[in-house]
Amino acid sequence: xxxxxxxSEALNxxxxxxATLTCNYTNYSPAYLQWYRQxxxxxxxxxxxxxxxxxxxxxxxLKVTFDTTLKQSLFHITASQPADSATYLCARSNSxxxxxxxxxxxxxxxxx
Amino acid sequence: GAVVSQHPSWVICKSGxxxxxxxxxxxxxxxxxxxxxxxxxxxxxxxxxxxxxxKATYEQGVEKDKFLINHASLTLSTLTVTSAHPEDSSFxxxxxxxxxxxxxxxxxxxxxxxxxx
Numbered sequence: 532x533x534x535x536x537x538x539s540e541a542l543n544x545x546x547x548x549x550a551t552l553t554c555n556y557t558n559y560s561p562a563y564l565q566w567y568r569q570x571x572x573x574x575x576x577x578x579x580x581x582x583x584x585x586x587x588x589x590x591x592x593l594k595v596t597f598d599t600t601l602k603q604s605l606f607h608i609t610a611s612q613p614a615d616s617a618t619y620l621c622a623r624s625n626s627x628x629x630x631x632x633x634x635x636x637x638x639x640x641x642x643x
Numbered sequence: 644g645a646v647v648s649q650h651p652s653w654v655i656c657k658s659g660x661x662x663x664x665x666x667x668x669x670x671x672x673x674x675x676x677x678x679x680x681x682x683x684x685x686x687x688x689x690x691x692x693x694x695x696x697x698k699a700t701y702e703q704g705v706e707k708d709k710f711l712i713n714h715a716s717l718t719l720s721t722l723t724v725t726s727a728h729p730e731d732s733s734f735x736x737x738x739x740x741x742x743x744x745x746x747x748x749x750x751x752x753x754x755x756x757x758x759x760x
Contacts, residue, residue, distance in 0.1 A: 535686075565748055574649070574736045574751030575687070620687070630677065631749065633686040 533558045535623050535634035543640045544611055552606040552637045554621030560599045561623035566606050569618045569636060578619075579606075611641045645671050647739050649752025656727055656759055663723045664755045666737030672717035673739035677749065678710075681734045693720040727759040 536555045544550050554564065563582045567575035581588045581597045581604065588595045594607040608615050618636040646669040656662050666676055674695045679687040691712055692700040699712035711723040724731055734756055738749040 539684075567751075572734075572754070572756065574647075574738070574753045575749075577748035577750070580748055630689050630692065632689075635684065635686040 533561070533623065533625070533632060535621055535632055537619075537621055537634035537637045539635060539637070541638040541640055543642065546612060546641055546643050548611055550608040550611045550615065550639055550641070552619050552621075552639065554604040554606065554634060556602050556604075556623055559625075560602070561625050563624055564595070564597060564604045565622045565624070565631065566593075566595055566604075567620040567622065567633075569620055571618075575620055608639075611639075613641045613643050615639060616641050645739070645750040647673075647737065647750045647752040649737055649755055651755055652753060653756040654758070656757070658728055658759055659726055661723055661725045662727055662757060663721055664735055664737070664757075666720045666722070666739075666752055668718045668739050668750075671739075673720075674717060676714060676720040676737055676739045678712065678720075678722050679736045679738065681736060681754075687736065690722075695720075724757065727757070729759045732757055732759045 534557045560583050565580045566578045569575040579588055579595045581595045592609045596605045618638045620636040621634045622631040624631050648667045648669050650665045654662055676693040678690045680690050681687045689702050690705045693712045693714040695714045695717050701707045709725055714720040734754050736754040738751040740747055
């Protein structure tokens, strides 16, 4: 089966530092990976999508990488703020026609 | 941007009763909507894919007679949990794909917290 694995332990960092979250996948590379933010009791909100043939994607303070050799995606938030505290979900899809498979998410806590 | 509205945001019901959850796409048409369930500290698990005008496609292990899905229009899908039991208590979230094509991201509702007593 195709799995998405994210670190279940919460990541605690200080405001202003760069947060780096990891997403590992099994089996063959997905066509693309997506990252979502989820706040408690709320639905996920889309952040970034990166395709298999892309190594890096940026959006404001966010950066996502896709390493098909390591079977891994890294999600970075630079100059982190307490408002960035949330759970971040990684999801894979094998094609536009297939459904998304989500990881359990990693909770990020940014302290002032 | 694409907005998905889900109602109710929370519901408490007695064991054996049925509960209906609505999912609406407010500013776009969604031929396909997805229903997920999320238990505490667990990942979103896809329950079924709801297709406008046709039968839903259920994931393995999801009882279609227990979780009734109706997608009667391009902007509304409903999930009815029939004969609910305490083990059905969970966070149910619907989503729809935006208009940007098959690889466009999903837009999620804010979920429905179901508690069965």
